[in-house]
Amino acid sequence: MSQPPINPSKLRPPMPPVAAIARPALLQRLHDGAARGCLLSLLSAPLGYGKSTLLAQYAASLGSPWAWLRCDAGDNQPLRLLTHLLQALQLPIPDRKLSPADEPQLWARILADLEQHRDGLTLFLDDLHLLRARPACRYLDELLHFAPPGLHLVAAGRGLPALAFSHLRRDQRLQLLEAADLALDNAQINELAAARGLSLDSDTVYLLRAGSEGWISGVLFGLAAYAEQQPNLRAIARQASTYIADFLTEEVLRGLSPALLTFLERTSVVRSFAPELAALLGGQGETLELLRRLQRDDLFLQHSGDQRLGYRYHPALRRACYHRLRQRDPDGLLRLHRQAADWLLEQRCYSEAIYQLGRARDYNALLAAVDQHSFDLLREGRVDALVEFLGDIPGQSADHFTLAITEASTVIATNDIQSARACLLRLQRLLRQQEAPLHRPERAHQTLAFLRSRLAVLGGNLGHGIQLVGNALQRFPQRNAASAVLLFNRASCQFALGRLGEAWHDANLALGELEALNFRGYTNSVHLLLGQIELARGQAPQAAQRFLALDQALPSNAPRSFYDLYQHLGIGLALQQQNRLEQAAQRFGQAEVIALDVIHCAALPWVFHHQACLLAARDELPAARAAWDEARRLARQFQLFALYRLAGAWRARLAVREHDEDFILAWLQEWHWCRRHYGVELQPEEWLAYAWVQRHLGQHAIAARIVANLHGLADSEDNHLLQLDLHLLDATLQQDQGARDGLRDSLEQALQLAIAHGLSQLLHHEGRALHEALRQLVDPQQRRQHNLPPLPPREQLQPLLRELFGAAGEPQPLLEALTRREQDVLRRMARGQSNQQIAEGLFISLSTVKTHINNLFRKLDVSDREAALQAARALKLLD
Template sequence: MNRPVLKLNKFRPPRLPVATLARPALLQRLREAPQRDVLLSLVRAPLGYGKSTLLAQYAAGLESPWAWYRLDSGDNQPLALILHLHHALGLPAPQPPVNVDCLWAAIVGHLEGLQSRFTLILDDLHLLRSGPACRYLEELLQHSPGNLHLLAACEGEPALPLNHLRRDQRLQTVDALELALGSEEILELGQVRGQVLDSDLAYVMRSGSEGWISGILFALALRAEQGYPDTSRREALRLLAQQTFEHVAGYFREEVLRPLSAPLLHFLERVAVVRAFDADLAASLSGTDNTPLLIRQLQNRDLFIQQRGDERLVYRLHPLLRRTLYQSLRQRDPGRVSQLHRQAADWLMERHHYTEAVYQLGRARDFNRLLAAIERHSFDLLREGEVNAIVDFLADLPGEDAADHFTLAVTEASTVIVTNDVSHASRCLRRLDRLVRRRETPGRRPERVHQTLGFLRSRLAALGGNFSHGLNLVDRTLRQYPQASAATAVLRFNRASCLFALGRLHRAREDATRALAELEALGFVGYTNMLQLLLGQIELALGLIDLAEQRFLALGQPRPSGAPRNFYDLFQHLGQGQVLLLRNRPAQAAHCFSLAEALALDFPHCAGLPWVLHHQACRHAAQGELAQARARWDEARRLARQFKLFALYRQVGAWRARLAVRESDSDYILAWLEEWHWCRRHYGAELQPEEWLAYAWVQRHLGQQGSAEQIALNLRELAQAEDNHQLQLDLHLLDAALHQDKGDRAAALASLEQALQLAARDGYGQLLQFEGGELGELFRLLVTPQARRQYDLDQPLPPRERLATVLQGLSPNVPRDVQRQLEPLTPREQDVLRRMARGQGNQQIADGLYISLSTVKTHINNLFRKLNASDRDAALQAARTLNLLD
């Protein structure tokens, strides 16, 4: 056999562009892997997600030795693989004759002899498929040297057995969802490439590509070449999106579709007419019997196919690839496309997939059947909860006759409670009023029309911030038309929303609970997630954090009905993120909010995006990232004002005012005060508690202590009457700040003591977030035994573990006498800590202490928890600060 020729370009990372987006969170995950005894970090995603770039960024930051090896199809010959790996490790060139086994023995001996950590980076691992070649890497994974960390990029699953690594928690995976760019990262990427993007442009880039990096890079390159304006003009955005897609489609044809076999391409083009499919639907559309095999081939190639295990139609193609395929088929055979749409509609309708069936009829332009289907299945459509599709096909309906169709009008009105589109709601009101005047409403249930009008008007009042008017509208409608229906449940939901906004928690909870029960009894899904979010937020305010967390976790479970996941999942992610933020787990909260943002971007921005941005801003502010918080709040206010969501606009404005106080931003404070006084004149005292609380902080900032104290007194009465523990906690912090201003340390500590006990009892972890962070020195004093004796703080401190959680982030800097209040280390944990400080790995610690590897990992996890650390370096730094190491 001829000796393979070494390809030297396989041993260097790709050149990093000058304008490269930093991915600190992902790089941190990769850096922490060896400390967690991870052997293989697998970056797995389709083409164009930036896998190789991420690996190159990681390599550039490594201080320990490393080697890069880019695999290709030639490495499926074992001799080629071993010869290249031998060279990548810097071993001396072998003398002929070359023996594979001898080379492999030299490689293993070299790796076993390493005295420090070594990282082997394998790019394009998916190209290694032959069994004889894979067996060498399998040996490395089965019998790994102690100081080796493997990092690999792969499209699809590698042809290696990995389940033993999963079992032992030695496999870490970074997938396409984590590699996809969020809106903030798109803005940052534009900035490093010399482009100042507005938010609307970033949203268009993300929603069209689902964060796929190559798609975003195409858009940025086009904008740089053609000089699109920085404004958010609709035509400029549409043109950029269209031209970007043309380039993306060409890229897909060259890089993804051209190498495919004719059967695979035929299959892909036909399933591209539907937004999601299963094997049976794919077989019907493609006319092939081996669809499971074809789907597996697509998955093995990682051809932008996603599997959604808890949905009825379990597969979907990436929207850009689906559009590319659909466009090609329509240009070549438009008649076949219409036929496939009708065929899909028949299949879906027969199996009760009503929303997707109606969507297919709309795409086929078969409006007679479309109207008939909506007339017959309008309740099923709403119950399925696919409001995205409902809005889409309503927008496609032609002519005034369709617009004045009663069932369509009521169906469209029902979407308004989700879309939050004030202009749309106003049009629905006018349409229904016109139908009432013409007496074109069904005589069988006339109350349904008036109930619909009632929930539209009360929804507008709730969104507009006129909460008392909203309450009156609901009360009047329910008195006049009390007949139970889905519309009366929506009316109660609107009333609960107004009550919650005004801080009246008990009545809000009662109404929301009843509305949820009524909708669930009618078989609704999707809509009910909004009620679940409202109830969860009420529970968070009441201090029932565990109950709220269980509620949102339950929403994430597979649904017994098999109903699809859709826009309504946003409410689950949003609620879970709020729980995590209250528990002071900002990194996990950020992930939830990112998932919510991705869903919001696929829907009209008024529906959910401003709310998501608000909670993202809260997360940034909680972590002290004030510039990012300011940008998110300003963007949330811009969108809320644009869409006339004035209740949210005022709520976000209140939080932004509190940030302005922390930053001494006089310009914003003065502008906000003008808006606040306008609301005070129009709505009296019926403002949101957040607005009153922000006004109190502003008054304190302006030196009006008496005014701030009176507001705090009024809010305390409301908080106590409604058991609003979250508001009480905020007021304790405000009181402490006001007492500190007057030099009354005893009263300030007494207020903080109440806050501490309340937070520990209920599980709030945000004492040191927002304004509480400025009271850190008082909190440090509060937990010292001397201060507690001096200021007659007789109540026992919370348990040590709970105290460390509540004051998370404070412990590394507390005085030594406070350290005794934190959870102590066991003697065995101290042994492990000392060996960590000497640089020993997990296996070395296990051998030295004669304990199992899993026991070592348990001790290290306990150390991380007690020292408030996320990795070894942080744990050792905290231990040295606390004088826990000699």
């Protein structure tokens, strides 16, 4: 046998893309992995996630030797693999004919060279998924089991390689970066656009990210479409879909077997599916084998997070396959939709079933199903599916009363003011035409009332909203889902006005009624309101437990539905109040992803507002300013004027800190307009911001009067968060006037309040300016000098005053503590024991072990064993 020819293109990184962007966070993860002794850093993601580019950037950043090998199918012949490895390591290849008998000698030469690089060598293996044959893989398996010191393997491929690397998970020598890690966020999309000479507005960024789920190739095709179609967002989406479909056809679909391609096309008619549904649609007798092949080759098959419909395709692949099927067999496509609908109705998956009926254009069956299952639709909590199928229904169905009620229910969730007004007018017309069912007239009138009251909540006409609900409940006292929503709307108005007691009462009644009706999803928004009341009253542990209870049903790595946004916001707020700001930022980031996925929802500005509050707490003022400005822009676009005013109040406080006189002047004009229209019924945050502005303008007497008035509200409602803010403002006023005793008294009240109720916001926002005064106040000698009572131990104060004590880098406790049995399981996991070994060692069942491990994943906010052990060591939960 002659010497295999050397392909030099396999031995160098790819040329960098035009206008590529840096990925510093990912590069740092690779560097950190090498520093802590990882043998294998593996990038596992489908085509087009920038794996090779990231590897090339990492190679360029190294200051130590490295070698590169891009694998291909030919490397499944061991001799070809070894000769290319020799060439990559710049080792001589024998100048004679080679045969399989030479493989041991060549491999020994490679190992001997690797042993010489004790100071460090990085070996890059790109496209590792193409290496499948056991004779070739056994060499790399040996390297993974008996690696020389100093070697770091960095590999990339689609799916997990056909190598034996489980022991690396056990020994914490594996670092895995997957599609979610490589996906682009908003800032990176903007950076990528700027590198290509494009300037995107925020709406275009959201469109590109939502349509691609951060898939880099999808974003790039979107940018290409934007360069041609701007600023028409619909045209951009259509053109980008065409480009992506062509790309996937060329790079993925053409290489598939006819059986697998047919399976992909036929199952693309549903957004998520179970294996049984896939077998029905795909017409294949080997469905499970086809699914395994899709997972092995990482062909954009993902877990959906739905217990009944557990699989989904990446939207880009689903759209491409769906388009192919529609072009080739449009009638067959309609039949598949109807087949799917029938199966889904049998399985009681009503939202997805009705979506399929709409796609099948069987509108009579659709309207009949809505009539029969409208209550089930609402209980499922799949508002995204409801919005989707409503968009597919022809205009003449607008006269269908049950459908109008159903659409009104989606409005309550999405906060779409424009749709809410359209629903309101439609229902009023149907009532005038006596289209409403005569046996349920109260349902129509209650729906009108909760639509009108929701518009009042979102529009900021809070007193009017309370009045509307009171009138409706008096006229139509029947207890049902609509009356529960009315109570929730009134509670929302009361909470916005600072009336926590009344808000708590109504929200609890609403929650009880909705839970009795077995509603899912929508109750998360009620829980968020109740949790915010608990946080305002300094009951962070109760609020945290409330939100964690919502989080326990799904694994931590499952994609979330629309309503899960509320629990992420809630957990983020609880973490922020406990001064665990990094973890709070992660939760808010997850909420942002959900809000972007449901492009019809107006939840995004709320997420940005909470992110801005967090950024300001971290003293990242430019980022906070940008987030509040974007929240206000979107809130104005969606006509969410209550949020617009709330975010404006916080933005005005930031403007005071930054001496931004232009913004302060513009905000004052808005504030006086609201004061004229709503009288005293403004949000406490608006009054507080006005007081800070008056203090900034030198009107200390006005600011002091507002503080006194707000103290009355805060004291009567046990609103400890507001009390803390007021003490800090009063301390600042005392400091301005040089009143040291008054400054100390106000700060002492703030400190005692924070200690009593676990409030960690003392040194956030305006409190940073009081850093030195607070430092003196906690000094034991100073406290004795001024006859102040001693403070609790430093360990109790540290979470509240982390910035003061300089312990920001210390590990933070878990939001929910581990049980003793979970600690036992964690320790055995750290020893590398399997689930069966843990069960035998602890004398418990295998299913109980799995339950404990799932609880560990949830509490540590991870998705696999390796990440759990890393998190546990970072938190010092393991020796």
